[in-house]
Amino acid sequence: MSRILRPASFSQAVAMLAEHGQAARPIAGGTDTLTRLNAGAAPPSLWVDLSAVRQGRDIRVQDGALRIGALVSFQDMAGSAALAAALPALHQAANIMGSLQIRTRGTLGGNLCNASPAGDAIPPLVVADALVELLGSTGSRMLSIQDFLLGPGQTARRPDELLVAVHCAVVPGTVSAFVRVGARAHHVITKASAAMACRVDRGILRDVRFALGSVGPTVIRAPRVEALLEGHTPTAQRVAQAALASAAAARPIDDVRSTAAYRREVCGELVGIMLEKLGLQVG
Ligand SMILES: Cc1cc2nc3c(=O)[nH]c(=O)nc-3n(C[C@H](O)[C@H](O)[C@H](O)COP(=O)(O)OP(=O)(O)OC[C@H]3O[C@@H](n4cnc5c(N)ncnc54)[C@H](O)[C@@H]3O)c2cc1C
Structure with a gap:
């Protein structure tokens, strides 16, 4: 007992x-x-x-930084106008996660510490270059989210540590989005997902960050996709090249939810879908 x-x-x-x-x-x-x-x-x-514990239950945007407490629920993130403005990709992920009951109970900290490759909060935080704040018996430390997540169910958290908050910079003009593919729109475990963040300067993409979820042991940042889009307008040819790079970056497996081949194909498609979701015309 x-x-x-x-x-x-x-x-x-x-x-x-x-x-x-x-x-x-x-x-x-x-x-x-x-x-x-x-x-x-x-x-x-x-x-x-x-x-x-009453701490770790608020979302704050202050002095160009976003701080989300680890005990903030998905339902609170889904209803947060501050989060929608600061990091739309995470706000979108929160809105489609689970059911109302799961969103009400499930916390951001639990999603990250569970370290599922299908965790929907993870790709949005990776494209935001987020840091996780861990508190242990000898003090606190910050780790990049990618250094924190080591593999399925594995994190860099020490047994005496708690995840207490997640931090990222809020850069004016940055837009972001999250897309996931599953057997249904809701109440489903993700087969493949993507998040992207960038700035758009007179039609040109700047500071492009692109990450894939659920197609590897942990989230995959795709630098080749980023390099192909960085400093360019998203022409059909460039987007097609980026789609090939995205499919190549994926490391999917066959499992009960999907085949590896389907997941890889979807990862290619997600580039165009993402640009469309960001309101960018592919021409
Ligand atoms: C029906 C159903 C649907 C779901 N749908 C989705 C979905 O659409 N998308 C998705 O991403 N997930 C989904 N999930 C998974 C789950 O709801 C989320 O991962 C949720 O965010 C977990 O948070 P929790 O607070 O419930 O975690 P808990 O179950 O309390 O904890 C999970 C793990 O994290 C550790 N932990 C929790 N908080 C901390 C902390 N602050 N510091 C250190 N360790 C901590 C615990 O020890 C445990 O190992 C679903 C789950 C169910 C049952």
Whole structure:
């Protein structure tokens, strides 16, 4: 039988994790955790339940920076005008994630710490060059989101650490978008997804960032796609080249949700779909 401790702050939670080591595990919304337990995973001997922690539940845009607390729910992100303005790709991902019940329970921190290749918050944060803030018993540290995510279910989080917030710069004029492909529009695990961020200067794409989700052990940033689009207007020929580069960047597998071949083809298509979603004319 597992014990449950319910700390009132992140620092209390960290002290509990430090005291009990590998025997303790944090739980936030529980949506991934309970799914895993239902599938037969062994529970830890101690849960550190974050539901009474009041910190980490706000979204702030201040002095050119966006900070989202780890305990912010997807429903709160979906309803946030500040997030829609600062990082539309993440706002879009939050709006199509799960069902109302899952969005209400599921947190940003849980999505990132679960480190699923299909985690929908991840590609938008990768194209925002986001940093994750970890608090441990010896202090806090910042890691780029790509250094944090090591593989399916694996992160650089130490056993005594909590993810407390996510940070990224808000650069004026930057637009971003997120697209995912699944068997249905909603209530589905993503087969392939993409996020893109850029500035558009008189029709020319600048600071292009492009990432693919659910087609590799972790999110894939596609520098070749970025280089093909950077400094250019999106002509049909250039977009076709970028589509080939996107398909080549994917490292998909065959699984119950899709074939690798379908996922690779979709990754090509996602470049044009993304530009269209950003309101850019391909000519
Ligand atoms: C029916 C259903 C539909 C879903 N649909 C989607 C979807 O469309 N898109 C999508 O991306 N996901 C989806 N999910 C997955 C899940 O809801 C999300 O990943 C959610 O964000 C997890 O957050 P949580 O707070 O519930 O995590 P929890 O289950 O509480 O925790 C998940 C993991 O993260 C760790 N953890 C949690 N918070 C912290 C923290 N602050 N610091 C350190 N470690 C922490 C826990 O120890 C655990 O290992 C779905 C799940 C279900 C059951």
